[in-house]
Amino acid sequence: MGLTGLLNIMITVICIWVAWWAMQGFRFDIFMRNPTGRRAKVLMIMISIIMGYLVASFIIDYLQWSLVLKQLF
Numbered sequence: 001m002g003l004t005g006l007l008n009i010m011i012t013v014i015c016i017w018v019a020w021w022a023m024q025g026f027r028f029d030i031f032m033r034n035p036t037g038r039r040a041k042v043l044m045i046m047i048s049i050i051m052g053y054l055v056a057s058f059i060i061d062y063l064q065w066s067l068v069l070k071q072l073f
Contacts, residue, residue: 008060015059016052023048 023044028035032043 008056011059012053012056015056016049019052019055020044020048023051 028040028044032040034040
């Protein structure tokens, strides 16, 4: 049980980091007045957390479903 929790935390943190890394290539200057300001950084962090969490939830659910699928046979 503890190992599963640790795995879930690691997957979530990695997905948030990948989302942050991917957001670095996005051009915020088109949508924001000050793309290097504090508000833009907070927005990038929030979007990265949301995107990373959603991707991690999908991966974790997929892993759990594949483990439950073994019980079918």
